[in-house]
Amino acid sequence: MKIITAEWLFDGEKFLKNKAVLFEEKILAVDTPDTLKKRYSNAEFIDMGQNSTIMPGFINPHVHLEFGANKTHLSYGNFMTWLNSVIQKRDELIESCKAGCYKREIDEMLASGITTFGAVSSYGKELRACLAAPQRVIFFNEAIGSQPAAVDALYADFLQRLNQSREAANDKFIPAIAIHSPYSVHPILIKKILQNIENEPLSAHFMESPVEKEWLEKADGPFKEFFENFLNQTKPLTTAKEFLKHLDGYKALLTHAVWADKDELNLIADAGHTIIHCPRSNRLLGCGRLRLEKLNSTKISWLLGTDGLSSNTSLNLWDEMRSALMMHYEMDLESLALDLLKVVTSKAANALNLPIGEIKEGNWADIIIVTLPDIPESSEQLPLQLILHTTNVKQLYISGEKYA
Template sequence: MQIITPNYILTPDTLLSNMSVAFDKTIRKIAPLEELKKEFADADVIELKKNSLLMPGLINAHVHIEFSANKTELSYGDFVSWLYSVIENREELVNGCGDECMAKAINSMLESGITTFGAISSHGMDLDVCANAPQNVVFFNELIGSQATMADALFGDFLARLDASKSVKREGFYPAVAIHSPYSVHPILIKKALQKVKNENLKLTAHFMESSAERDWLDKSDGDFKGFFEKFLKQNSAVSDSKEFLEHFDGFSTLLTHVVNANDEELKKLSLNGHTVIHCPISNRLLGNATLNIKKLNDNNIKWIVATDGLSSNYKLDLFEEMKMSLFMHSNAPLVKFADALIKSVTINAAEALGINTGAIAEGKNADMIVLDLDKEPNDELAVHLILHRYNISKIYINGTLVKCSL
């Protein structure tokens, strides 16, 4: 048992001062220090610097660890051009990022306060580093393949990767399923994968409506994707439309990434099924895609969270940076209110979307916590300042264990 005594504690609903937190693996009690010392007499008391802030560890719900070797290899500015560059450089990027490269990416997330991440694993090459990561990991085994003739082989490979992830037995590691996208996964495969999700109660994610090319292909089997599919897959029509794709997820609470080109009918469908949208602003900008209409999400009561995507479409895996970009992109949103929503999107809301017991400094939650060294006493615009200013993270706790401590 430990007792940590910051100057301030950021909870989902308020900023506390002159309170302490008693914790082991979970947060046991929040109360004045003297009260906790009496109740937990044998606990170690951790004293912090002046103007210290205790807040939940950040949660990056969508990241591609396997593509962490990219820096200048891929083409930015247009989604289809980027996709061609991924195909052209795939072997070099994947083979060029071994365990050391992927571990470096994971450590960079830790250094920026990310205590939980959702790894979208295309090949299973990142399984060992994710299994050994200090963070909590939701390990999304990705299913991809639009050709019916290859369905059995592709599903067999997917099952082998899923089974391998299920063999990892450590606290804070959760096997899960990712369906790549409506244009790249045949309905036969989707149905088979969702049966596994249902039978084993696995978390589920998918990319959806990332680009205008996807919109045109699903609606008309035309547009910028047409040449790509004819060249690489000998397909001249989409395997399903967006309506059929979303119907697969009826009854499954799903994390849908990007959603920048969804229409009103699709948004209503997302709302009806309680899906969560993952907002990746830097990735959308670099790949020439639209900006997510968060006002429409809010108007439709659709939950949304923020994530970094991977280094194949980003320059760093830092949620503070991602929130900053989102804060400036959505210039019509009320600044302070939107900043508060962004902080919740990478803490309590992300935890709820992933179905894990973390994301808040609250009794009963897992003790995933970070300590920030503020410059002065915080005010009502704390969320804005947390996003704008890169405060030093002096301590990081994951499941109650100190994993980083600096002066």
């Protein structure tokens, strides 16, 4: 049993003073340090000292570990150019990201305070590394494929991977399902997959790029040539709205949604889906800026993800938050900073329906401690100062076990 205290506690919603956390595998109590010390006098007492903050471990809900070998190989700035570079380099990159590569990515996330991540898996190659990860992992088995003739084979492969991860399920390994995107998955495959869901988290890329919009809405644009050449396909499989209708009744995590229009956002809001925002990935692939202010006004819940190293330079959510502050330069700095800390903790846990993300009794003891370089003058500025000054955490616990 441990009691940990620091100058501040961020419980996932707000910053509190004079608080300590009693925990084993789970959080047993949150109270003043004095009360907990008196009541649990044989617990180990850890005081992280001034300028430190106890927070829930971060949740990175969208990462492609398979592309961890990429540094400078892919072409950035334009979605089609990037996609073509991915297709060209895909085998080489995936082949060169082996166990050591996955471990580097997992360790980088760990050092920065990510205690839960959602790995989107195309082939299941990173399964072993994810099972060995100290973190809680949501393992998104991804289905992709638009050829009608291949649906059965694709589904069988998907199911085999899904079942493999279902067998491995435990408190720290959560099998989940990903549908690649509206443009790349045949509606029949989507239906087969959805029929198979047993309450698993469900994710999909959605309206990431302007070319995706042009293709889905007008069967035109650079994707037309791409689909004709690669897949002998002349029309999109579905519209964005039809795709959303498939997902009705599920609470899905839709990644990107930069190009979702007003109607689509309303459908997303009505269905209670959540959007995963990946600002750096969007910028590097020439996809522009997700209108966060529109999501806020439509009351759509959004999270923050790093995406994979195929479209980013780090898997660090602090880096991502700093980039988000710059990209959304018109949004109020102080309140955006607080929102960012909420979306990587309580809001992400809520969307994933996991007992983490808040420092409260009964949740898993996924706890990080970060320390500022100096004393902030006001508590209103704390979220911002934490984001500006943090890259890695001081201490980190997952299910109460210390990893950093």
